[in-house]
Amino acid sequence: KQEKVEPTKQEQASLSEQIRAVRKIINKIDTPNLTSTEMNTNTEKHLANIEATHINIFQMLYDLKRRVEQLESNQQSTSGKPIESQPAATNTDDDDDNDIDLFGSDDEEQSEETKKCLVDYTAKKANKENVIAKSTIVLDVKPWDDETDLEAMEKAVRSVEADGLVWGQSKLVPVAYGVKKLQIGCVVEDDKVGTDFLEEKLCGFEDYVQSVDIVIFNKAQ
Template structure:
């Protein structure tokens, strides 16, 4: 069973990773495996020196991925299928892998135009939610990303729609192929601005248990006033 660490963007999550790596070099032992790739994909940035074991592990995985996939930007996330064929150190992968299409490799990376737009939309949402304005409504398009290709997407959508609060209405949705069998959920929602904070919805409902059993992360793709 794959090792999964929750909330790796928080101090408690990084502490659990740090403790796990205190007696080993990689998630599952002395060599990089697909477990390392999955956990690496969930870490937002290199851990600080306050987490020496996690920081050393992150640097090692980054270095090996860069050697195995030349030309890909640091921070690009890789799917479990790309590493499942070889649990040995990634430097043994053949150069032909580097010639794969960038769109297929960059599953949940930080360098795509889509993610840049999502980051800008997220910042706009934070500023909008921080200001006290007259009551209004907004329409939001949300990207909900699973942990991997084995995630039950029907259960994921049911989990999202099960979240109920005053001023929140879920709308149309669809599954969008990301690559290598992985799909993400795109779902529309409308909110009453004075009643619902999108950041609060994501951080306190969508990316914590029990929803985090299926959901790795959420991104705001579009945020429009109605």
Template sequence: MVDDLSAALSKLECRVALLEKTPAAAAGKSAPHKSRALVKEEDNDDDIDLFGSDEDDDEAEKLKEQRLKEYAEKKAKKPALIAKSSILLDVKPWDDETDMVKLEECVRSIQTDGLLWGTSKQVPVGYGIKKLQIACVVDISYLLFQVQSVDVAAFNKI
């Protein structure tokens, strides 16, 4: 019975040594035939090329060059557009007593070449204070007595 337990313990030590990637010879035990077969299979994995071969790289490089050339031709055909910017402004009043409808009228009264006012809405800030959020292409910071500050909330190239 002691011999059977010793043999079972020896097999377990060999398996643990294989799992820890330590050689069974370093532990002073010989590995069973089954484990040696597993080690040989692991050694055979070196033949697998996980990253592809050089032939694939040449084909991929040719394909990349072709796509870049097609993209450049397509880009050259497009007419150059005049870039405009769409700006979403947050106009914050000094306090909750500011008439937001009148403030929006004052803001929209600003007229400049190239100015196009878009949609607007009142967004709650806190403590009953609302800010005016309005889309435009202009600077409105000169309304000194009604506007505390102007921040660009969003900026998109069109």
């Protein structure tokens, strides 16, 4: 709740002077149609309105002053010190030199750090590019019948050579009625040797090979 403020002595004197001036003006007005009682009543009302208006003005000015002081107090408590006007910065040759020296070291450190990051990134990228994608494949090579020379068939299979192809272990697996198939593994580089290539080459040995099936296909780690 805002406190009421009484006018100061100086303000009261000013108000009294204005009231006296108003009284003088009213006394000079020719009011033949008004009785003395009516005139006095109107004058008193007018003076009361003037006095109330002045008091309201004083109250508003006081409230405004209090509000400004409160804002300044809050601002000072936030910043920890009174707000002072900052002088305009002047650029001199010495200041420019100091700025260059001051920030030059930071730029140099950032430049060195950037170069280091680029070197690390390039090395990692090169290592990643050097990693060759490989796959492990197990093939079932089926002969025509039980009279097929399986040893000769395996020799023919291993005769297939290509860049990125390495043959692994093999074994004979029984199928039915005395027929056995050749199960052989190999490791291939994905971008050089594919399953279509292997099937085409092995099926080319028509004297031994009836069909070729891919049993296992795993990406090498």
